[in-house]
Amino acid sequence: MQVLQTIVNWVLNLGSNVFVPIIMFIMGMIAGLKFQKSFKAALTLGVAFSGMTLVVNYMESVITPAGKAMSKMMHVNLLTTDLGWTGVAAITWTAKVAFLFFPLLIVVNFIMLALNWTKTLNVDMWNVWNKIFTYVIVDFITGKAWAGFLVAILQIILELKAGDMWERHIKDMTGIEGITVPHFITLFAVVLMPLNKLLDFIPIFNKPFDAEHIQKKIGIWGQNDVMGFIIGILLGIGARYSIQKDLVLGVEAAAAMTLFPMISKLFMEALNPISDAMSSFMKRHFKNREVYIGVDWPILGGRPELWVTVSVLVPVELIFAMILPGNTILPFAGIINLSFVNAALLLTGGNVLRMLVLGVITTPIFLYGGTYFAPYITKLARQTGAVNVPAGTQISWSTFEGPDFRLFFAQAFNGKILYVVLAIVWLLGFVWLYKYMTTCPLPSKKYVVAGAAGNTSAVASSSSVASSSSVASSSSVADKSEATASDLHSEDYKSISLTELDGQDFRSINRKNASGVSTVDSSVLHSDDYKSMALTELDGQDFRNARRK
Numbered sequence: 001m002q003v004l005q006t007i008v009n010w011v012l013n014l015g016s017n018v019f020v021p022i023i024m025f026i027m028g029m030i031a032g033l034k035f036q037k038s039f040k041a042a043l044t045l046g047v048a049f050s051g052m053t054l055v056v057n058y059m060e061s062v063i064t065p066a067g068k069a070m071s072k073m074m075h076v077n078l079l080t081t082d083l084g085w086t087g088v089a090a091i092t093w094t095a096k097v098a099f100l101f102f103p104l105l106i107v108v109n110f111i112m113l114a115l116n117w118t119k120t121l122n123v124d125m126w127n128v129w130n131k132i133f134t135y136v137i138v139d140f141i142t143g144k145a146w147a148g149f150l151v152a153i154l155q156i157i158l159e160l161k162a163g164d165m166w167e168r169h170i171k172d173m174t175g176i177e178g179i180t181v182p183h184f185i186t187l188f189a190v191v192l193m194p195l196n197k198l199l200d201f202i203p204i205f206n207k208p209f210d211a212e213h214i215q216k217k218i219g220i221w222g223q224n225d226v227m228g229f230i231i232g233i234l235l236g237i238g239a240r241y242s243i244q245k246d247l248v249l250g251v252e253a254a255a256a257m258t259l260f261p262m263i264s265k266l267f268m269e270a271l272n273p274i275s276d277a278m279s280s281f282m283k284r285h286f287k288n289r290e291v292y293i294g295v296d297w298p299i300l301g302g303r304p305e306l307w308v309t310v311s312v313l314v315p316v317e318l319i320f321a322m323i324l325p326g327n328t329i330l331p332f333a334g335i336i337n338l339s340f341v342n343a344a345l346l347l348t349g350g351n352v353l354r355m356l357v358l359g360v361i362t363t364p365i366f367l368y369g370g371t372y373f374a375p376y377i378t379k380l381a382r383q384t385g386a387v388n389v390p391a392g393t394q395i396s397w398s399t400f401e402g403p404d405f406r407l408f409f410a411q412a413f414n415g416k417i418l419y420v421v422l423a424i425v426w427l428l429g430f431v432w433l434y435k436y437m438t439t440c441p442l443p444s445k446k447y448v449v450a451g452a453a454g455n456t457s458a459v460a461s462s463s464s465v466a467s468s469s470s471v472a473s474s475s476s477v478a479d480k481s482e483a484t485a486s487d488l489h490s491e492d493y494k495s496i497s498l499t500e501l502d503g504q505d506f507r508s509i510n511r512k513n514a515s516g517v518s519t520v521d522s523s524v525l526h527s528d529d530y531k532s533m534a535l536t537e538l539d540g541q542d543f544r545n546a547r548r549k
Contacts, residue, residue, distance in 0.1 A: 017046050017049045017050045017053065018046060019125060019126060020045065020046075020049065020123055020124065020125070020126070020295065020296070021042040021043065021045045021046035021049070022042065023123045023125070024041065024042050024045055024123065024270075024271075024274055024293075025038050025039060025041075025042035027123070027274060027278060027293070028041055028042065028273070028274045028277055030281070031274070031277035031278045031280070031281035032277055032280070032281060033273060033274065033277040037273055038274070041269075041270045041271070041273045041274050042270070044266055044269050044270035045266075045267070045270035045271065047266055047270075048263060048266035048267045048269075048270055048298075049296070049298060051259075051263040051266065052260075052263050052267075052298035052301050053298070055256055055259045055260060055263060055301075056298070056301070056336075058252075058255075058256055059253075059256040059307065059336065060333075060335075060336050062232070062249060062252040062253060062256070063235065063253070063311065063314060063335065063336065064332065064333070064335055064336075065239075066235045066236060066238070066239040066241070066249060066314070067235075067239075067314050067315075067317075067318060067331060067332065067335045068332060069239035069240065069241070070238050070239050070314075070315060070318050071318055071321070071322075071330055071331075071332075073239065073240055078321065078327070078328050078329055078330040079328055079392075079393055079394065080328040080329040080330070080370070080371065080374045080393070080394045080395065080396045081330075081332070081393065081394070081395045081396070082329055082330060082331055082332040082333050082334050082335075082370070082395075082396065082397060082398040083333050083334070083377075083387075083395050083396070083397060084332075084333030084334035084335075084397060084398075084399075085334060085338070085339075085397060085399075085401065086333070087333060087387070087395070087397070088133065088377060088396075088397050089129045089133075090386060091377070091380055091381050091384060091386040091387060092129045092132050092133045092136065092380070093129055093132070094384040094385075094386045095132055095136055095380065095384060097132070097135065098129075098132050101128045101131050101132045101135070101152065102125065102128055104131070104149075104152070104153070104156070105122065105125065105128055105131065105156055108153060108156045108157065108160075109121065109122055109156070109160060112157065112160055113291070116289070118160040118161060118163070118164055119163075119164050119167070119289075119290050119291055119292050120160045120161075120163030120164055120167075120180055120182050120291075120292045120293075120294045121291050121292070121293055121294060122159070122160060122163065122182045122294035123293060123294060123295060124182070124183070124294055124295050124296045126296070127183060127184070127296060130155070130183075130184045130401070131152040131155055131156060132152075134148070134151055134152045134155050134402075134405075134406055135148035135149060135151070135152045136148065136376070136380055137373065137376055137406050137410055138151045138152075138406070138409065138410040138413060140376045140379060140380070141376070141410040141411065141413075141414060142410060142413045142414050144413060147410075147413040150413075151406075151409045151410065151413070154409070155184060155405070158187060158430060159182040159183065159184055159186075159187070159294075160182055160294070161430075161434060162182055162183075162186050162187060162434075163180040163181065163182030163292055163294045164180070164292065164434075164438075165433070165434050165437040165438050166180050166181055166182075166186060166346055166437070167179070167180040167292045168438075168442060169346055169349070169437065169442060169443055170299070170300070170346070172442040172443050172444050173300070173303060173345075173346075173349075173350060173443050174267070174268065174299060174300065174302065174303075175268055176267060176268050176271050176272060176275065176299065177272065177275050177276075177279075178275035178276075178278060178279055178290070178291075178292055178293060179271050179275055179292065179293050179294075179295060179299060180292040180293070180294050180295075181294065181295065181296070181297050181299065181300065181342070181346075182294035183296065183297050183342065184401060184402055184405075185297065185338060185339050185340075185342050185343060185401055185402070186297075186342055186343045186346060187343070187402060187405060187430070188339065188340060188343040188362075188402065188404070189343040189344075189346065189347045189433055189437075190404070190405075190426060190429040190430050190433050191362065191365070191404050191429075192343055192344060192347050192358050192362065193347065193429060193432060193433045193436070194429070195358055195361060195362070196347055196348060196354060196358060199354055199357065199358075204353070205351070205353060205354055205357075206447060207447055208351075208447040209351045209352050209353040209354070209447070210305055210349070210350040210351060210352065210443070211303070211304040211305050211308075211350070211352070214352065225254040225255075225257055225258045226254070227257060227304065227308055228250075228253040228254035228255070228256060228257030228258065228307070229250040229251065229253060229254035230250070231253055231257075231308065231311045231312065232246075232249040232250035232251070232252060232253030232254065233246055233247075233249070233250040235249060235253070235311065235314060235315070236249040236250065238315050253311070256307070257304060257307055260301050260302055260304065260307060261302040261303075261304065263301065263302065265302070267298070267299045267302070271293070271295075271299070274293070275293060278291060278293065279291075297338070297342050300342060300345060300346075303345060303350055305345060305350040305351075305352045305355060306341050306342070306345050308352055309341050309344065309345075309352060309355045309356055309359060310336050310337050310338070310340075310341050312356060312359075313337055313340075313341075313356070313359045313360070313363065314331075314335055314336075316359065316360055316363055317331045317335060317337065317363055317366075317367070317398065317399075318331060320363050320364055320367055321367055321398070324364055324367055324368070326368070326371065327367050327368065327371050328371045328374065328394070329367060329370040329371050329374065329396050329397075329398050330398070331367075331398035331399070332398065333397075333398075334370075334397050334398040334399040334400075335398065335399070336399075337359070337363070337366065337399040338399070339366060339399045339400065339401040339402070340358075340359055340362060340363075340366065340399065341355065341359070344358050344359065346437075347433075347437075348446075349442070349443030349444075349446040349447070350443055351446070351447065365403060365404065366398065366399045366400050366403065367398060368403070369400035369403025369404075369407070370396040370397050370398045370399070370400040370403075371396065372403070372407065373396060373397075373400060373403070373406070374394040374395065374396035375394060377394075377395055377396050377397070378394045378395050378396075381395055404426065405426065407419070408422045408423040408426050409423050409426075
């Protein structure tokens with residue numbers, strides 16, 4: 001047992017920046033990727049993780065002082081010290097049973113893969129600390145070690161299933177195929193799901209509001225660096241910085257926002273070759289079975305919506321910390337709420353407006369979670385001796401990860417009926433989320449606007465796709481029976497309803513090639529083909545020679 005503990009501790013001391021690339025190198029070699037390509041991919045992945053860690057830490061280092069200054073200005077003085085996730089993780093790894101969870105994750109994962117209960121192979125071993133922490137919390141609350149192990153195993157299973165449902169969305173948002181994020185923080189989507197569904201009934205939330213659409217609407221002001229600069233300036237003003245410090249914060253935030261998408265490209269460069277090799281390997285040896293490679297959340301770090309949301313929520317967290325009755329924790333080290341934003345990003349498809357509203361609504365959950373679990377984190381720190389906690393004070397985590405799951409299941413094993421019911425409801429909520437995310441439109445198709453002239457029709461919201469009920473814009477032909485080919489010009493499909501194309505004969509239309517020369521492509525497009533293809537397939541078409549039947 002001591003030998004196993006020594007081996008596990010040695011491996012974990014490598015850190016995820018080294019350990020995960022080693023695992024990926026081995027997987028690439030097994031899948032048939034040449035040594036040079038496997039080595040290059042693994043090294044690039046290590047660089048990507050290291051780079052993302054550096055920029056995340058940099059982002060936190062420039063925003064946290066502003067948050068601290070705001071708290072002083074608001075005269076917030078609370079007794080529980082916020083260590084953030086890094087502090088809690090460091091304490092958790094010192095728990096005596098920590099080494100047992102490394103093999104536990106591997107065994108559960110391979111059993112589920114063997115039985116075809118999951119497609120996710122989780123190589124994010126460093127985040128095993130999440131499962132250890134769940135065990136510790138449940139053990140402290142119930143006094144039953146076996147209950148801690150059962151809830152930790154349940155968490156592993158749910159994370160793997162979450163990896164299955166997120167893969168298609170991550171591929172759509174990052175361009176990386178066969179990669180997913182089976183991270184515990186994404187399970188907060190269970191709580192966000194019903195709130196997000198309520199937003200479906202408010203028209204403004206069914207419009208595109210990701211970074212790309214924002215930039216199209218407001219031009220330069222929607223670019224990553226400019227948005228970062230504006231957010232930094234506003235945070236500096238809120239902290240009552242001098243003009244000099246305010247400008248410095250603005251540029252520092254702009255630098256972080258600029259670097260995130262640059263580093264995210266390294267993840268794509270590293271993971272695509274290994275993913276392709278694994279896909280070919282599985283098709284050759286396992287009858288076309290798919291396997292998704294589960295990695296840590298930083299592969300989503302290139303999405304600017306994530307950083308815009310967490311930055312805007314900083315003053316929101318501080319205001320709630322000041323006004324919430326019973327709250328004892330002051331956001332500091334954990335002020336960047338990664339425990340919320342990853343789930344919100346995946347659930348909403350990067351809709352910033354939805355993410356901000358969901359963040360405001362659910363911020364109290366994290367603060368109360370940090371307050372509720374503070375005695376247990378303090379107890380763990382004192383038991384292990386990892387942190388010296390002065391008498392009369394406590395330590396915790398202001399954006400406490402998964403407070404809902406850990407509270408419900410820990411108290412359920414205490415035999416409290418209310419929490420047994422809440423645990424069952426939570427599991428039913430996960431089933432609802434799973435079914436929804438595996439069938440709903442992808443982020444790029446979730447919020448569709450038709451109407452180049454400015455009139456909007458929601459073709460697909462997050463709750464339904466109304467692909468057959470587009471509304472004609474003000475520039476479309478008023479009377480279909482009188483429309484002629486001369487009324488239809490290149491790219492006019494963007495401003496007319498699909499029904500306006502009914503009866504058109506596409507066999508004589510011209511497609512412009514790369515040189516801008518029109519060429520007839522009658523073998524591809526036939527009458528009524530528009531019903532079975534994406535609108536973008538009509539891009540570059542010249543409708544002026546089309547014939548109406």
